[in-house]
Amino acid sequence: MVREEDENRLLYYRTLFSQYLVDMYAKIETERLNYIRYNQAYLRADSYVHLKDAIGRQDTDITQLGNRVVLPSSFTGSPRYMHERTQDATTYVRHYGRPDLFITFTCNPQWKDIADALLPGQKPHDRHDIIARVFHLKVKAIMSLLTKGNLFGKVRCFMYSVEWQKRGLPHIHILLWLEQRISAINIDNVICAEIPDPQKDPILYKIIKTNMIHGPCGNLRKSPYMKGGCCSKKYPRILLKETQTGDDGYPKYRRRAPADGGFTVEIHGVTLDNRWVVPYNPVLSRTFAAHINIEYCNSVKSIKYIYKYVNKGSNQASFGLENDNDEVKLYESGRYISSSEAVWRILAFPIHERFPAVFHLAVHLENGQRVYFNPNDFNNVTEKVNNPQKTTLLAFFDLCKTDNFAKTLLYVEVPSYYVWKSTKFERRKRGNNVDGWPGVKKDQALGRVYIVHPNNAECYYLRLLLHQVRGPTSFSDLKTIDGVVYPTYQSSCKSLGLLEDDKQWNATMEEAALTDSPFKLRDLLSEDIKRQVQSECQDSVQIMNEVYNKCLSSIEDTVLSLGAQCLEYYGLPQPERREEVIQNREISYDTLLLAQVVSNNESLLNTEQYQIYNQVLDSIENGTGQVFFLDAPGGTGKTFLLKLLLARVRKNGGIALAVASSGIAATLLDGGKTAHSAFKLPLNLMRVETPLCNISK
Structure with a gap:
């Protein structure tokens, strides 16, 4: 009986110690997150040109400008931090090709080093602090064997990430790039x-x-x-x-x-x-007596999987419906912390290591650099407008104006020869001498230009040019090809042959002309517009100009309703609007027709439908902001009720967004859209850093 009580007491103290470690680190991480939350709660970011224009207008509310910055990439383990590590890994592939080996090294709780440090009666899982310290030493030993001992040959670069199993044991994932690649016939000598x-x-x-x-x-x-x-x-x-x-x-x-x-x-x-x-590898297994899985990387598929796997971050599971874009809260929700991870982080052991260093390079349009400001401090905003911070891109232009060697470089090559000193690039003092250029040294540091989504068209093409044009001295210089200054970065890319031609679009239009009606293919053809204009104008030249302009206007109306960008943004000619205004799809309904629809159908509502109808309208009129969930069997009139509510709101000039989860469901509602289109939702909510609507202030 006494023995059973002692075992229960020991189990209680084991659990208490583990919980104490988790609580301690949870408090440490919470304090760090609270510092970010409370010291950056009012920090906002916007493009320099937007901030400059806003300051020039007296009626602008500065507190409504830009986007809030909450959880930056500098916070270890944050989604942006993990995303940057993944992008850095792809930088290694761009310079050195695919990695050669993928190694997973797991802690062995039966190691003699751990057993010798335990007190009498203790088990390895009682002392996560010992496990963390010993494994940290083993990690340093295996990395030394791989990189300095050249077990598989001289290492060109490497990266590793530390993770923890659900049962608490730490393990690392290692990627190795070798100077002398492992050939297929030599795999058996290694694995x-x-x-x-x-x-x-x-x-x-x-x-x-x-x-x-x-x-x-x-x-x-x-x-x-x-x-x-x-x-x-x-x-x-x-x-x-x-x-x-x-x-x-x-x-x-x-x-x-x-x-x-x-x-x-x-x-x-x-x-x-x-x-x-x-x-496994016999040498590693015999040396460390642990689970060390080693794989040979020989395909693109395995490389992409490995990068996502190595940099996937900590486990989280949460779900909520809130109108609060709090990235700190999103990160904290469902955060799983084991006692072993807690000890590792308390002792400040690294969770990521890599070599060589990857320097991040900014990319932005002219006067489009990111500006961080405090909207509650007008002096701070004015200072940011009058003295915008120098970005690496602007510093690169300045460098190319004065340094002849820099004129031979691409933007992404600069970090190998220059170091960033706050606001400018300076030549490296360490590294290998560059032949023919006295005083120039090259180090192993690599550059990576921040990624740009193709939707941000001009900036996307600017980034493309930065990887092709050597030694530009200005934004205008990037658009100058063979002495010709092109109006856009897209046209400059086309002149260099970096973009496909429009043959596929011409073929599409030829096929559509034979198979579809003009009304259905308004985005492609303008025959129905031509017929309308011919009845109003007899001048053949003026007719075609008018047809061309009206067709562009129609296309722009559709594009604006979908993406809120003018045609000029996509590289198409801008139509002349004259006195007409750009139609807002959400307020361009026929109110007389809608009033008739409401008058004819309100009397057709049954008792339950009428009750719901009144409750929703009451919430709209009083601005209570309620959420209603309508549930009923198929065929009982849910769609009829929704269409009537939409008509009632729209007939008075109100805006009612008809949104559904699928395209099929959206077609049942007047003016229906999918949620992804209406609210700019990420297409895959499960595989995005921060699943938030991409709608700025």
Whole structure:
């Protein structure tokens, strides 16, 4: 009885200690997040040109400008931080090609270093602080063996990320780029997926048996890896006499059957062969006596998967419906912290390492650089307008005006030869000398220009030019090709042959002219507009000009309703509007027709529909901002009620957005749109850093 009480007491103290560690780090992280929340609550960001224009207008509310900045990429582990690490990894691929090896190194709680540090009666899971310290030393040892010991050859660059299993054990994912690439015929010299000979190498045999055998799972034994009746890790693998490469994924390593000289091992009373072996390297396994999975990267598919896997960040699970764009709250919600991770972060051990360094380079249109300001401090805003901070792009232009060597470089190459000093680039003082350029040295640092979405058309083409034009001295210089100054960055890209031509659009229009009506293809053709104009004008030249202009106006109306951008933004001619105003789709309904619809259909509502109808209208008229959920069986009049509500609001000049989750459902409502189109939602809400509507102030 006493012994059982002692065990219960020990279990209680173990749980208490683990919870104490988690609580301690949770408080530390909360304080860091609170600093960001309360010290940047009023910090906003906007383009310099917008801020400058706003200051010039006296009726502008500065507090409504720009977007709030809440959780920056400088916060370790934030979505932006992880996204930047992923982009940095792609920078290595651009310079050095695909990585050679992907290594996963997991902590072994049975290490002698851990056992010797435990107090009598303690288990490894009682001392997460010891596990963290020992594993940190092991990580330094394995990285030293790989990068300084050149186990697989001289390392060109590397990166690794630390993660934690649900049961608490830390592990790291390592990517290695080697100067001398591993060829397909040499894979077997580096990676093994077979059980060692128990007679010739009993030590390695025991290590592999303990750490590198998967399962067994499936019909042999229950396992958490089983999903849908199959092993999610794709074990058992097929037996092969020779290693095979070429598939879009990892190679199929040599796994010889017992009849071909392979060995077996017995685990949990089950005899297993080489089909169950996790790929390993004999030297690493013998040195560290732990689970060290090593894979050969030989395809684009595996590279993309690895980058996302290495930089996926901490586990989170939460769901909410709020009108509060609080990125700190989004990050904190559902944050899972194990006691092992808590110790690691408290001790300030790194969770990411990489070499060489990647320097981030800004990209923006002229006067479009990002400006951070405090809207509650007018002096601060004025100072930002009068003395905007120098960006790396503007500094690059200035450098090319005075430095002859810089004129030979692309924007992305600058960090290899120059260091950033607050507001300007200066030549490096360390590194290898550059032939023919006295005083110029090259280091291993790499540059990466921030990505730009193609929707931001001109900035996207500007970025494209920065990767093609050497030594530009200004924005205008980028648009000058062979002495010709082009009006847009897009036209400059076309002159350099960087963009496709319009043959596919011409073919589309030719096909549409034969198969579809002009009304349905307003975005492509203008025959119906031509017919309307001909009845009003007899001058053939004036007719075509008018047709051309009206067609552009019609296209722009549609584009504005979808993306809120004029045709000029997409590189198309801007129509002449004269005295007409651009139609807002949400207030351009026929109010007389809608009034008749309401008058004819209100009397058709049944008792329950009428009750709902009145409640919704009452909420709209009083501005209470309520949310209603309408649920009823199919065919009972839900769509009829919704269409009547839309007509009632619109007939009085109000704006009613008809939004549905799918295109089919949207077609049932007058003026219906999908939620993704109306609110600029990300297409995949589960795979985006911050799933928020992309609508700025």
